[in-house]
Amino acid sequence: MLPITDFLSCTDVLDEFDSLSYHQTTHAKTYVTGLAAGRSKTVTGIAREVLPAGSDRALNKFITEYDWDEDQLNHERLEELQKHGETRWSQDGYIVIDDSVIQRTGKSLPGAGEFYDHSEGEPVWGQNLVYAFYTDEKTSYPLAFRQYEKADDEDEEDEQETKYDLAREIITELEEEVGVPADTYLFDAWFAHDSGLIEHVESHGKDWIGPLRGNRQVTYANKERRVDALEECIDKEEREVDGET
Template structure:
């Protein structure tokens, strides 16, 4: 990987963050720039590849020892996003709740345990992070997270996933003030979690799928929701270029009370798996097309998980303290969000694409890193070409050699 000679322009917003001291802002810029542009997303890799860094030890102390409030830092990030039209949230947006597993090799990192990973279809050794994510038609970014720790014989006091999800909702509603009207979650969070009640206590709506064995009351009889298929007639409808077979009705559902139940099966190719969805919502009067289209926004958080693991080092954190890991994840959320901003001060002086793809934004940032390297060469015009090329060659070789040693 090429040496990164300057901070990415999107990190300049850290200069306004009161949660950080001037010295800490320098480290935050180093780390966020490294998460976006460095080939190695570890502390050692970032300290090596981002030339303005003040060394691995200083960067590690910033994450594990220095006194700064990452929760305040996160709230300042969200406040910054509201200053820009392309990232400003609205009542028509959605808050998505979901968790993701990041695989780990060792057993010294906080919260590590054996979890079932739906993406892998198997149990893996890793960390389980519960995220809240904002999405609407123009933007998408993470809001906050909690690390889930399994209960064990030595400690029975850990919060459950449900506890953490309700805690997230309270933070978003009482402290952050996200205006989005609707929460989306998967069937795990819709089952005996207390989430619908917590959401409704803030006069908000929710949409979530039911497991196929969930009990509903139909024609005076309590039956499994998947047994309804034998008793109903669906209607064919086209929604956003897809064809669905739909049935909907207000029904009592176990643990949820009266909800709008929508059974939807999308027509698919023969080799494409597409199970029936049993969607429940407290939006009793909402059109069925709106419920199905709204729930389709959940894919945005899956994209965040995939992109962040591949391109921003979500799974690369090996911090052995909970505070260090938490700060890594907070800085990652900042990096993910800030590369989406159209900064007039961008080194390239161009308008950034508003595409939802993180990869498009990362390509812009990498071009900026190349521009900064060329500018560094230009600004050293008092040195001979051979001297400059020797130093650049040393930086490349040094970076590659260290990366090979770490791998």
């Protein structure tokens, strides 16, 4: 593969971000260019293939040691997306709350551990991210994330943030700092069950859609009853969505 002699044009917007210094911006443009166009996605490989990089030591220092505000950088990224019609968010969009296990091999990676992976059906070694994703009929992109880390011992478990805690933190950030206008949150039954997420979403005046377990107590027609008992109380009508009943 021929070396990459210049940064990709999509990285030009980084020049306008206040969260990065001049040299940090150069490293950021190098890293993004390497991830998007390079054959190797490692720091060493990117420094070798993207000629403006300088050295892999400087690029690695930028990733691991430089003092820059990643939250501010992410907020500036989201602000940039709102300047373009094809990526501008709206009230009709949805915010998806979920978590995902990214399989890894390194044993000393931050937060790495053994997590149950639903897609694999078994525990795997990796990093566990809780994240929010924006989506509508024209675009989709990540909004924010938090890394979930297991407590090292039982004494730390009481102080350990749960995935529910991290999800609530993300919602607070999106509502009070970022100001995402989407009216509706989506999450699965795991996040809907005893997480406090429903109350937290509603406290910001937003709607939510998610499956509830059959034994959850809800209030319907001024009476409290189990979800699985609602079938006897509501009118049902078959609907066809995308060719499925």
